[in-house]
Structures are given as C-alpha cells and as structure tokens.
Amino acid sequence: MSLIEITEVRKSFGTTEVLKGINLDVEAGEVIAIIGRSGSGKSTLLRCINGLETITDGSISVAGAQLLDDEVHLRALRLKVGMIFQQFNLFPHLTAGGNVMLSQTVVKKTPKAEAAATARKMLERVGLGHKFDAYPDELSGGQQQRVAIARALAMQPSALLCDEITSALDPELVAEVLAVVRELAAEGMTLLMVTHEMKFARDVCSRVVFMHQGRVHEIGRPEEVFANPQTAELKQFLGVN
Amino acid sequence: MSTFTDWDIVRNLLLAARWTVLLSLIAFFCGTLVTLPLLMVRLGRWRWPQRFVSAYAALFQGTPLLMQLFLAFFGLGLFGIDVSAWLAAGLALTLWSAAFLAEIWRGCVEAVARGQWEASASLGMGRLQQMRYVILPQALRVAIPPTVGFSVQIVKGTALTSIIGFVELSKAGTVVTNATFQPFTVYGLVALIYFALCWPLSKSSQILERKLNVAHRNH
Numbered sequence: 001m002s003l004i005e006i007t008e009v010r011k012s013f014g015t016t017e018v019l020k021g022i023n024l025d026v027e028a029g030e031v032i033a034i035i036g037r038s039g040s041g042k043s044t045l046l047r048c049i050n051g052l053e054t055i056t057d058g059s060i061s062v063a064g065a066q067l068l069d070d071e072v073h074l075r076a077l078r079l080k081v082g083m084i085f086q087q088f089n090l091f092p093h094l095t096a097g098g099n100v101m102l103s104q105t106v107v108k109k110t111p112k113a114e115a116a117a118t119a120r121k122m123l124e125r126v127g128l129g130h131k132f133d134a135y136p137d138e139l140s141g142g143q144q145q146r147v148a149i150a151r152a153l154a155m156q157p158s159a160l161l162c163d164e165i166t167s168a169l170d171p172e173l174v175a176e177v178l179a180v181v182r183e184l185a186a187e188g189m190t191l192l193m194v195t196h197e198m199k200f201a202r203d204v205c206s207r208v209v210f211m212h213q214g215r216v217h218e219i220g221r222p223e224e225v226f227a228n229p230q231t232a233e234l235k236q237f238l239g240v241n
Numbered sequence: 242m243s244t245f246t247d248w249d250i251v252r253n254l255l256l257a258a259r260w261t262v263l264l265s266l267i268a269f270f271c272g273t274l275v276t277l278p279l280l281m282v283r284l285g286r287w288r289w290p291q292r293f294v295s296a297y298a299a300l301f302q303g304t305p306l307l308m309q310l311f312l313a314f315f316g317l318g319l320f321g322i323d324v325s326a327w328l329a330a331g332l333a334l335t336l337w338s339a340a341f342l343a344e345i346w347r348g349c350v351e352a353v354a355r356g357q358w359e360a361s362a363s364l365g366m367g368r369l370q371q372m373r374y375v376i377l378p379q380a381l382r383v384a385i386p387p388t389v390g391f392s393v394q395i396v397k398g399t400a401l402t403s404i405i406g407f408v409e410l411s412k413a414g415t416v417v418t419n420a421t422f423q424p425f426t427v428y429g430l431v432a433l434i435y436f437a438l439c440w441p442l443s444k445s446s447q448i449l450e451r452k453l454n455v456a457h458r459n460h
Contacts, residue, residue: 052359071367078365089360093378103364106374148360155364 009058033201036211082152142173257413272338301340389446
C-alpha cells in the first residue's frame with residue numbers, strides 16, 4: 001500500500017471542474033514535484049489532500065487515514081500530513097517557539113515543557129534555534145517559512161505538502177528554504193511540492209508530475225520529464241522545442 | 242422657598258450620574274452576554290439561525306433607540322406586564338447593544354486572514370481550538386477600538402431613557418433646570434459630566450491598543 005493514495009479525484013468549483021479524475025500513488029520517502037501552469041489545478045490538488053478543499057468525487061488516503069468530511073476524520077488525516085503555505089501563515093501573536101508549540105499542546109495535549117523541547121529541536125533543525133523568542137514580524141520571509149516548516153514537523157507527520165513555499169520570497173531568501181527542504185528529502189521525508197523551482201525539482205525530486213487542465217498530463221522521473229518531454233503542452237511549458 | 246446653591250446643582254447631577262453609569266454598565270455587560278451566543282451562531286454553519294441573528298441585528302440597527310425604548314416601556318405593558326422605567330431601559334439598551342456588538346465582533350473575527358484558519362486546521366485543530374488559540378487572540382486586538390467606541394455610544398445612549406421617566410443624568414438636568422431656571426449652567430455641567438465619563442474610555446482604548454501592540458511593533 002502506498003503512503004498517499006489519490007484515486008479518481010474530481011473537484012468542481014460551481015460548474016467549473018478543476019480536477020478531472022486524478023490518480024496518483026506516492027510511496028513513503030518519495031519527493032514529488034507538481035508543476036504546471038497557474039490554473040492547472042496543482043494547488044487545488046494539494047489542498048484536497050489534507051481536506052482544505054472538499055472533493056467532489058473519488059478518494060484520498062494518507063497512511064491509512066481516509067479523507068472524509070467530518071471533524072474526526074479530518075483531524076486524523078491532518079495529523080498524518082503537514083502543510084506549508086506560500087504566505088507562511090505563522091500565528092502573528094505567538095513567538096516562533098509559541099508557533100511550533102501550540103498545536104502540540106492543543107491537539108496532542110503534550111505537556112508544555114516537552115512541547116517546548118520539541119519546538120527548540122525543530123527550530124534548530126531549520127537553523128533557527130536562536131529565534132525561539134522572536135515574533136514572526138521580526139523575522140525575514142525566509143526565516144518565517146522555516147519556522148512554518150518547523151511548526152509542521154513538530155507534529156511528526158508522515159508527509160509534507162508544500163504549496164509554492166518559495167513563491168512569496170525575495171530571490172536571495174529562496175535558497176535557505178530550499179536547503180531545509182533538501183535536507184528533509186535526504187532524511188527520507190515524503191514530500192509533495194507544488195513548485196516553480198525547476199532546477200530544484202530536477203535535483204531533488206524522485207518524480208515530477210506535470211498537470212494540465214485538471215489532469216495529470218505527464219509523470220515520470222525528472223531526468224525523463226525534463227530532458228525528454230512527450231507532450232506538446234509540457235514542451236511548451238518547459239520552453240523547449 | 243428653598244434656594245439651590247451651585248453645590249446643590251452639582252450634587253444632584255452627580256447623584257443622578259450614578260444611574261447613568263450603572264445603566265451603561267448593565268447595557269454593556271448584559272449586551273455582551275446576549276452577544277456571545279449570537280456571535281457563535283453568526284460564525285457557525287447553520288443557515289436559519291444565522292438569518293435570524295442578522296434579521297435581529299438589522300431590526301435593532303435600523304430603528305431609533307428611542308422607539309425601542311418606547312416599545313419596551315409601553316409595548317410590554319400591553320401584555321399586562323407592569324414595566325418599570327428601570328426594566329424597560331435596561332432591556333432596550335441591552336438588546337440594542339447586543340445588535341451592534343454582534344456585528345462589530347463578527348467583523349473583527351472575519352478580519353483575521355483566512356490563512357490563519359487554514360494553517361491551524363492543517364495542524365489538526367478543531368474549530369473551537371482554532372477560535373480559542375488562533376483567531377480570537379487576533380480578533381480581540383482588532384476589536385478594542387470599535388468596542389470602546391461603541392461603549393461611548395452606550396453612555397450617551399442612556400440619555401434617551403430620560404424620555405420614559407428614568408432619572409439619570411439628562412433627566413436630572415431637566416429637573417434641576419426646572420427648579421433653578423439656569424439651563425445654560427445646568428446643561429453645561431451635564432455635558433461636562435458626560436465628557437468626564439466618555440473621554441477616559443476613549444483614552445483607555447488608545448493605551449490598551451498601544452500595550453497590546455508592543456510585542457509586534459518593536460523593530
């Protein structure tokens with residue numbers, strides 16, 4: 001059984017169908033890059049996996065937790081899969097440490113001292129151990145995104161979803177975030193990332209998914225997908241002829 | 242015939258101001274108590290109760306407070322309930338405050354970015370946990386200026402209860418004027434006392450805002 005199983009997933013917003021039957025199985029430890037034009041449904045797919053969007057048809061499961069539209073199932077699913085957002089979405093009223101501690105103490109009922117220790121460890125893992133007491137607006141974009149990664153990791157998820165996590169960053173800050181992701185990948189974390197960083201996708205990912213008009217248009221190992229695109233749409237997207 | 246000294250004027254007005262303060266407090270705190278369940282409904286997922294609450298808010302926001310006071314005072318009497326000025330004033334002001342506070346606070350909760358809901362949901366928090374630990378702490382900060390602003394409206398709104406015979410500051414002003422024939426002095430003093438009540442409220446809002454922002458504005 002695969003870690004993430006996406007079967008015939010359809011999603012409509014009103015009368016517009018944005019996902020038209022997606023099938024994708026992700027094994028534990030895989031790093032998947034989802035690429036494609038804006039509007040191709042890649043972010044929507046990611047948001048469906050942890051139930052931020054409800055699906056119209058099909059099924060999704062992560063490490064045995066089914067996506068069902070009730071709070072108990074959603075919570076079980078979300079404990080298996082963390083999410084990192086383009087806009088960081090740190091809690092502005094809490095320090096970096098507080099951000100990483102909150103869900104541990106609230107959701108998992110971890111004692112405060114233990115949660116703080118985990119938070120410190122996770123912040124150190126993303127190179128921000130010294131920023132434990134800093135508020136989000138005292139941190140750079142790259143640092144904020146790394147805190148967001150630490151926050152997700154503190155819940156010990158089986159997989160991480162990354163929704164264009166470097167798109168809101170200044171160019172010089174992209175590298176520090178990607179370095180953290182690269183390290184996670186090397187440690188065997190399962191990652192699904194929507195990204196525009198083609199070089200990164202080529203270097204780090206085990207498979208690349210090209211989405212086009214709500215379908216998985218092409219899928220394969222990065223060296224194949226990038227060097228030898230099969231379809232006209234992917235060729236055009238990659239700018240090769 | 243007894244004469245009114247200046248001190249008598251001030252003393253009578255200050256004594257009456259107690260009731261203005263008490264009525265304001267009742268309106269604000271009872272209004273808050275009524276608002277909380279309304280707010281839960283408004284932010285919840287059930288359609289029909291939501292419509293009821295927004296209709297309630299529209300009704301009380303769309304009619305003059307004076308009419309509400311009349312209706313509470315005379316209307317309940319029609320059902321054979323003996324309504325004192327106290328009860329009518331307290332009831333009308335409570336319901337009136339709740340209608341405004343519910344909408345003010347709903348706006349503050351909705352002002353919190355959607356990403357905060359999504360991030361906390363992604364971490365496995367339930368709806369109440371999201372509210373308690375992520376949304377409300379942020380909404381509270383936004384809520385202070387409009388809430389204090391509205392509490393000033395409540396203090397001034399209590400003046401209308403003089404019409405149904407509730408003896409608070411304004412009513413006392415009229416009574417004392419009738420006894421002294423010094424309307425300018427008396428109403429000037431009445432205005433001063435209102436100002437002394439309202440200005441510190443506004444000022445405290447500024448101080449609170451600054452205090453709550455400290456952690457986030459120090460760089």
